[in-house]
Amino acid sequence: PVHVSLEDLLKPKLFNTTVNRQVICPVCMGTGASSPENFHDCPVCGGSGMSYHLHEEPACASCQKASASDGGGQGVASGGRRGWRGFRQASHSWCKACDGAGKISDKGCPNCGGGNTG
Secondary structure, X not given: OOOOOHHXXXXXXXXXXXXXXOOEOOOOOOOXXXXXXXXXXXXXXXXOOEEEEEEEEEOXXXXXXHHHHOOOOOOEOOOXXXXXXXXXXXXXXXXXXXXXXXXXXXXXXXXXOOOOEO
């Protein structure tokens, strides 16, 4: 953070500051792998970088009793599952195994240690 007083902001004044930047590793070119052979699709997300979650919850106990009394819950629920009552929630998120990159390396780069910057 750069600390500047309000007075210095309101008056025209030049400031000199130093900024440290991260630079892509010149050895692995930012992949984090020691060689191209060690860089492949993530086995968790199949290389998409996204993960899909399906959460299903049954209906409340009193709702299940009511469905049993109206024919034993033999209606067809959404999605074609017979007798299932409740709700489904689907969500997508970044793959935690590859941090959304879709690629992982077996062996880290000797220069940056797999950190992608060096």
